[in-house]
Structures are given as structure tokens and as C-alpha cells.
Amino acid sequence: MIKIYGVPLSPFVRKAIWALEYKGLEFDNEPTLPGDTSPAFRAISPLGKIPVLAHDDFTVPDTSVICRYIDRISPEPPRHVLISRY
Ligand SMILES: N[C@@H](CCC(=O)N[C@@H](CS)C(=O)NCC(=O)O)C(=O)O
Numbered sequence: 050m051i052k053i054y055g056v057p058l059s060p061f062v063r064k065a066i067w068a069l070e071y072k073g074l075e076f077d078n079e080p081t082l083p084g085d086t087s088p089a090f091r092a093i094s095p096l097g098k099i100p101v102l103a104h105d106d107f108t109v110p111d112t113s114v115i116c117r118y119i120d121r122i123s124p125e126p127p128r129h130v131l132i133s134r135y
Pocket residue numbers: 059060061083084096097098099100110111112113
């Protein structure tokens with residue numbers, strides 16, 4: 050199961066969640082505030098930034114990379130279809 054650490058107040062978190070919803074992927078949300086100093090969170094986000102995506106043992110703390118990863122594991126529907134509509 051994919052997990053997104055962060056709170057939707059953050060536009061970066063909303064972007065990651067929107068990408069998951071666009072692809073129809075299920076995910077859990079772990080509400081985490083920006084700058085969280087807990088060692089567990091800093092282990093997956095050394096700068097304390099949200100969002101972080103965790104998928105099995107893989108974690109990534111950057112929205113653009115998160116979206117790229119989502120596109121890799123779920124190529125359909127393709128991003129370019131959505132982009133070309135706007
Ligand atoms: N480059 C990061 C930026 C994310 C970011 O700046 N998130 C803010 C919340 S909107 C944050 O976590 N700030 C906490 C901090 O900078 O200490 C990304 O694209 O995910």
C-alpha cells in the first residue's frame with residue numbers, strides 16, 4: 050500500500066494526492082506537519098519536507114519525483130492526455 054506523509058494544507062501534498070487519485074491508486078495518508086522532527090520522519094525526509102511517498106521499502110521526499118514514480122508504476126491513464134486538455 051502506498052502511503053503519503055503530509056497534510057493536504059500543503060499544495061505539494063495536494064499535488065501528490067491528486068496524482069494518485071488521477072491514476073486510481075489506493076493510498077493511506079499519514080498526517081505529518083512540515084518540519085516534523087521525529088527521527089522516524091527525518092529518516093525518510095532529512096530536510097523535514099512534506100510530502101513523502103512510501104511504497105513498501107521505497108520512500109521519496111520530493112513531489113516531482115513522487116509524480117514521476119507514480120507514472121512509472123501506473124502508466125495508465127497517461128499524463129499527456131490530461132496535460133493536453135489544458
Ligand atoms: N521540493 C519539495 C518542496 C516541498 C515543501 O517545501 N513542502 C513544504 C510544505 S508546503 C515543507 O515541507 N516545508 C517545511 C520546511 O521547509 O521545513 C517538493 O516538491 O516536494
